Amino acid sequence: MREILREIGMIARALDSISNIEFKEFDLTKGQYLYLIRICEKPGIIQEKVAEMIKVDRTTAARAIKKLEVQGFIEKKNDDQNKKIKRLHPTKKGKELYPFLKREGDHSNKVALSGFSEKEAEVLLDLLQRVRKNVEVDWDFVKKGNKREY
């Protein structure tokens, strides 16, 4: 029954690949759409949290986000209370792009779920959320330098 993880890997790589190709049109390079979408949906979020949400290395997120800033899709704002953090906000340019990113995601979703009933889609989401919660515990553990025993 280990194929579950393999299926997930295949699906994720295929969709990511498609998105990367389709978003070149908007001058987004590999992976950038992931960050921009999250920042648009949660303005004021900090970099560290974006990395956690996406499940990517902190330093990778740092660079991707810096590039989004340089390109003028987002901006970093200092927090009044906390001098350490930088709150991320989409610029006008970023906000304008968002609907296109969303539309692409919606389309991929439709393709992915074609032939699914409403009920099946619901069940899938529920099961996947449970898998994700299970997996993120280990991800946190291992990323912090701990060793899984098995």
Add this chain to the structure above:
Amino acid sequence: MREILREIGMIARALDSISNIEFKEFDLTKGQYLYLIRICEKPGIIQEKVAEMIKVDRTTAARAIKKLEVQGFIEKKNDDQNKKIKRLHPTKKGKELYPFLKREGDHSNKVALSGFSEKEAEVLLDLLQRVRKNVEVDWDFVKKGNKREY
């Protein structure tokens, strides 16, 4: 209901990240385990098919596989009939590593499905296979340079 794709992305990145960290111990660098596992399970497979199975660019697969060869995990053998293709086979060293890769995968699988009934795991696999089949049509299409309309 678009969260399905996001969940899949999170799960895939988290698990891949864990595997990459855990396989450093065996001198496998990022991604290599994907290729080695497939070659061990389907000895004689050619590079092009490996890339298709994994859903990764042909040239990425080419380089990852070349590195596996240099490191002595696999070897490329010429085909008698077809002078163009090179059949991939695990070496003794590669075969010896396989059980460790498998064990790691089994463990991640167990973690991912913890709290799942037998039935639920089955349903999930079925749904994911359907998603994968849906998605790979678009992947082939887009990778070949075509443009999705939506």
Add this chain to the structure above:
DNA sequence: AAAATTTTGTTGTATTTGCAACAAAAATAC
């Protein structure tokens, strides 16, 4: 059988990715 197309493999180049190591602010412990 010759021509055109597809398949398979490679290399050059640009970019992303992630680990290690550092720094500074904030939060917690003593």
Add this chain to the structure above:
DNA sequence: GTATTTTTGTTGCAAATACAACAAAATTTT
């Protein structure tokens, strides 16, 4: 209140990833 630990962010470096462009064998078309 000071010391320690955690959080957040950055940069240097090594490596993977993928696009473009090429080459040669195999297959299909004409």
